[in-house]
Amino acid sequence: MSQTVTEVEVHDVRFPTSEELDGSDAMNPDPDYSAAYVVLRTDAGDEGHGLCFTIGRGNDVVAAAVEALRPYLVGRPAPRTAAGLAALHRELTHDSQLRWLGPEKGVMHMAAGAVVNAAWDLAATSAGLPVWEFLASMTPEELVSLVDFRYLTDALTPDEALAILRAAEPGRAERAERLRAGGYPAYTTTPGWLGYDDAKLVRLAKEAVADGFGQIKLKVGADLDDDVRRLRLAREAVGPAVRIAVDANQRWDVAEAVRWMAALAPYDPYWIEEPTSPDDVLGHAAVRAGQPVKVATGEHIANRVVFKQLLQAGAVDFVQIDAARVAGVNENLAILLLAAKYGVPVCPHAGGVGLCELVQHLAMFDYVAVSGTKEDRVIEYVDHLHEHFTDPAVVENGHYTAPSAPGFSARMHPESLAAHRYPDGPVWQARRAAQEATQ
Amino acid sequence: MSQTVTEVEVHDVRFPTSEELDGSDAMNPDPDYSAAYVVLRTDAGDEGHGLCFTIGRGNDVVAAAVEALRPYLVGRPAPRTAAGLAALHRELTHDSQLRWLGPEKGVMHMAAGAVVNAAWDLAATSAGLPVWEFLASMTPEELVSLVDFRYLTDALTPDEALAILRAAEPGRAERAERLRAGGYPAYTTTPGWLGYDDAKLVRLAKEAVADGFGQIKLKVGADLDDDVRRLRLAREAVGPAVRIAVDANQRWDVAEAVRWMAALAPYDPYWIEEPTSPDDVLGHAAVRAGQPVKVATGEHIANRVVFKQLLQAGAVDFVQIDAARVAGVNENLAILLLAAKYGVPVCPHAGGVGLCELVQHLAMFDYVAVSGTKEDRVIEYVDHLHEHFTDPAVVENGHYTAPSAPGFSARMHPESLAAHRYPDGPVWQARRAAQEATQ
Numbered sequence: 001m002s003q004t005v006t007e008v009e010v011h012d013v014r015f016p017t018s019e020e021l022d023g024s025d026a027m028n029p030d031p032d033y034s035a036a037y038v039v040l041r042t043d044a045g046d047e048g049h050g051l052c053f054t055i056g057r058g059n060d061v062v063a064a065a066v067e068a069l070r071p072y073l074v075g076r077p078a079p080r081t082a083a084g085l086a087a088l089h090r091e092l093t094h095d096s097q098l099r100w101l102g103p104e105k106g107v108m109h110m111a112a113g114a115v116v117n118a119a120w121d122l123a124a125t126s127a128g129l130p131v132w133e134f135l136a137s138m139t140p141e142e143l144v145s146l147v148d149f150r151y152l153t154d155a156l157t158p159d160e161a162l163a164i165l166r167a168a169e170p171g172r173a174e175r176a177e178r179l180r181a182g183g184y185p186a187y188t189t190t191p192g193w194l195g196y197d198d199a200k201l202v203r204l205a206k207e208a209v210a211d212g213f214g215q216i217k218l219k220v221g222a223d224l225d226d227d228v229r230r231l232r233l234a235r236e237a238v239g240p241a242v243r244i245a246v247d248a249n250q251r252w253d254v255a256e257a258v259r260w261m262a263a264l265a266p267y268d269p270y271w272i273e274e275p276t277s278p279d280d281v282l283g284h285a286a287v288r289a290g291q292p293v294k295v296a297t298g299e300h301i302a303n304r305v306v307f308k309q310l311l312q313a314g315a316v317d318f319v320q321i322d323a324a325r326v327a328g329v330n331e332n333l334a335i336l337l338l339a340a341k342y343g344v345p346v347c348p349h350a351g352g353v354g355l356c357e358l359v360q361h362l363a364m365f366d367y368v369a370v371s372g373t374k375e376d377r378v379i380e381y382v383d384h385l386h387e388h389f390t391d392p393a394v395v396e397n398g399h400y401t402a403p404s405a406p407g408f409s410a411r412m413h414p415e416s417l418a419a420h421r422y423p424d425g426p427v428w429q430a431r432r433a434a435q436e437a438t439q
Numbered sequence: 440m441s442q443t444v445t446e447v448e449v450h451d452v453r454f455p456t457s458e459e460l461d462g463s464d465a466m467n468p469d470p471d472y473s474a475a476y477v478v479l480r481t482d483a484g485d486e487g488h489g490l491c492f493t494i495g496r497g498n499d500v501v502a503a504a505v506e507a508l509r510p511y512l513v514g515r516p517a518p519r520t521a522a523g524l525a526a527l528h529r530e531l532t533h534d535s536q537l538r539w540l541g542p543e544k545g546v547m548h549m550a551a552g553a554v555v556n557a558a559w560d561l562a563a564t565s566a567g568l569p570v571w572e573f574l575a576s577m578t579p580e581e582l583v584s585l586v587d588f589r590y591l592t593d594a595l596t597p598d599e600a601l602a603i604l605r606a607a608e609p610g611r612a613e614r615a616e617r618l619r620a621g622g623y624p625a626y627t628t629t630p631g632w633l634g635y636d637d638a639k640l641v642r643l644a645k646e647a648v649a650d651g652f653g654q655i656k657l658k659v660g661a662d663l664d665d666d667v668r669r670l671r672l673a674r675e676a677v678g679p680a681v682r683i684a685v686d687a688n689q690r691w692d693v694a695e696a697v698r699w700m701a702a703l704a705p706y707d708p709y710w711i712e713e714p715t716s717p718d719d720v721l722g723h724a725a726v727r728a729g730q731p732v733k734v735a736t737g738e739h740i741a742n743r744v745v746f747k748q749l750l751q752a753g754a755v756d757f758v759q760i761d762a763a764r765v766a767g768v769n770e771n772l773a774i775l776l777l778a779a780k781y782g783v784p785v786c787p788h789a790g791g792v793g794l795c796e797l798v799q800h801l802a803m804f805d806y807v808a809v810s811g812t813k814e815d816r817v818i819e820y821v822d823h824l825h826e827h828f829t830d831p832a833v834v835e836n837g838h839y840t841a842p843s844a845p846g847f848s849a850r851m852h853p854e855s856l857a858a859h860r861y862p863d864g865p866v867w868q869a870r871r872a873a874q875e876a877t878q
Contacts, residue, residue: 031535032536054536058507098496100497101500101549107540152692154693253592
């Protein structure tokens with residue numbers, strides 16, 4: 001039965017994470033992890049939840065951008081099928097006036113992503129499937145129809161995408177079963193925040209290995225001597241077999257990245273993440289060519305057109321999709337197909353608020369129905385803020401457990417939404433009272 | 440004497456231009472030209488005006504983004520010098536939390552541009568100079584200090600920028616005098632909107648030549664047969680000596696752009712503008728290599744990092760800066776210096792609301808103090824909405840007249856702001872009443 005969207009709620013939700021220096025890195029010294037959180041409601045009483053992750057200020061600007069998309073939602077049929085989800089995605093990203101504010105980048109695009117993902121949550125919940133299985137239940141033709149191929153055809157045509165999906169079709173059921181049994185490999189960033197001292201770094205690195213992680217990640221880029229010392233300490237703590245990725249969060253120019261990574265190379269970093277501007281395709285290619293460490297990026301890549309070029313230019317060894325920066329599942333499907341075409345592993349960015357919950361579905365779908373492999377693939381994990389979600393990501397023995405509940409796993413508890421409402425929720429009122437008391 | 444910013448006003452101003460199909464092109468069928476219009480006020484009673492041009496929906500989202508920048512303005516000294524304007528620009532674009540919403544792209548970056556330009560209007564007005572002269576009164580060292588070189592140094596170092604500016608220093612006064620005497624060449628897009636019929640196109644093309652324009656521009660990209668006919672008619676109307684640029688407004692994929700331009704080439708188009716996605720550096724390079732017509736882009740390029748790559752990749756023959764998309768004068772100065780380094784002419788995008796007014800200052804400053812030449816350089820002109828400005832751009836005999844009034848020329852009449860306030864100004868109330876009457 002067809003449902004109509006009757007309501008779009010937008011919540012400005014923020015967590016005062018800057019108090020603990022969790023999430024601190026060379027470019028983001030004091031993030032307050034936040035979400036512009038979207039709820040679609042239908043006349044049948046169903047709900048779809050989605051979110052855009054931000055790090056504090058400006059979360060209200062994203063909320064305003066979601067409001068601008070309301071005319072495409074309220075009073076219209078709730079999309080339930082590939083065709084409906086394809087149409088909604090195109091409408092949101094092709095509005096001829098809103099497009100001027102990008103195109104397809106920044107605040108407006110992130111807001112579209114939150115809405116598109118909320119629609120996927122609604123559709124998958126209605127279908128009684130977790131999003132990864134809902135996606136994997138679609139035919140190759142349906143999946144191709146979800147993708148906006150505009151600006152992609154010099155790298156990937158619809159026919160090529162179809163061929164990739166058809167080639168992976170035979171093993172779908174078997175791989176889904178393997179996922180349910182063994183999960184999907186994770187790595188942890190918990191030890192490596194820049195605000196942590198050496199002792200905490202070493203302790204958390206050892207704990208990560210004991211917890212079964214085969215890869216950890218360290219933030220770098222503020223001070224070279226510090227980075228050499230921290231990477232050395234981490235390497236001593238975990239031994240030679242555990243992979244240690246490092247992440248500069250866009251701190252460097254090209255020459256600086258090359259010089260810095262040459263100095264860190266003796267401690268065998270597995271990849272250098274975000275060495276420079278996420279807009280700099282040619283810069284990433286130069287960094288990759290100029291030093292021995294593999295290059296990863298993606299969490300700040302604005303859209304599929306930039307991912308396309310990173311692959312065309314041979315600029316990256318790993319594609320780090322983010323569930324909530326591009327225009328939702330549809331655009332991430334385009335990026336998964338591009339990565340498959342170029343044979344580059346996808347290692348999703350996560351952490352923040354709800355990003356682990358969301359992106360696990362995309363990586364698992366990729367394994368089941370696109371790339372067909374987990375080789376050299378790993379999803380980021382940060383053990384942080386999951387308690388606010390009704391179906392939190394579960395990582396055990398270094399692996400994400402395959403979600404079994406219907407939907408996209410990114411619904412927050414109503415009490416969490418209320419407590420962290422900005423600026424007037426009780427958590428923020430208490431914080432302001434405490435600040436005033438110490439002044 | 441130091442002044443303090445006491446107030447930041449943001450106006451949501453929209454013009455119902457979609458009624459006339461002015462501004463219609465292959466991607467923007469029905470724009471309502473709009474501005475998120477910013478006024479800074481100081482305790483000395485001075486004002487600085489700036490704006491972000493949009494085409495309607497979402498103008499309120501940009502206004503919300505300006506509001507998010509308020510803490511960097513109110514209660515702080517109004518910047519009056521290169522040092523102050525450099526500091527403000529860096530603060531607005533480097534806020535560690537707001538940066539997550541870009542970085543340096545889309546709504547948040549456009550809002551920063553409106554604020555930066557308002558600060559330049561304020562500073563130049565205080566100095567009693569039009570912005571182009573205010574800029575040209577600064578030393579090479581001061582100008583270099585205005586630029587954020589992060590992510591640029593693989594293409595342009597501060598020392599190289601300084602050398603470019605020093606080389607142009609000797610002739611500054613003479614070139615400024617020549618500008619005052621002869622103006623700066625313009626081209627007109629007035630004849631070429633896609634919504635105009637053939638007769639109107641031919642009539643307006645002939646009028647443009649009679650008015651002294653040496654270049655006109657046609658919108659293309661919706662239908663190839665139509666474009667061939669319209670370009671043929673325009674060529675017959677203006678003769679072989681007048682340049683006819685064509686503009687696809689991002690309509691094509693790479694192969695389509697190559698095919699389309701091969702078909703138009705017999706009518707000698709001067710450049711193809713925005714053949715594909717503004718994010719697609721490699722795509723532009725492929726289009727440039729694949730067909731005989733020169734390539735131009737820039738009005739939708741998000742920031743200096745993408746301009747840098749277009750130049751590094753040899754992807755463009757013309758750099759089309761826009762005054763109000765990147766982070767204001769400071770970032771455009773970076774782009775002018777990059778273009779000078781690579782020897783590529785800058786032909787600014789204009790039109791819209793206030794873009795002619797703003798960008799003429801940048802082109803004229805470029806001539807006086809950066810590139811030192813007007814060769815193959817031309818500023819877009821559209822004769823539209825100038826009556827709303829107190830110091831409108833003046834084009835005579837195909838040339839922009841050098842502004843002589845202090846400031847950035849982009850202050851609107853208070854009556855225009857009030858009349859076009861969205862959604863409750865009288866123009867919009869009347870429009871809604873008319874629409875209801877016809878339903």
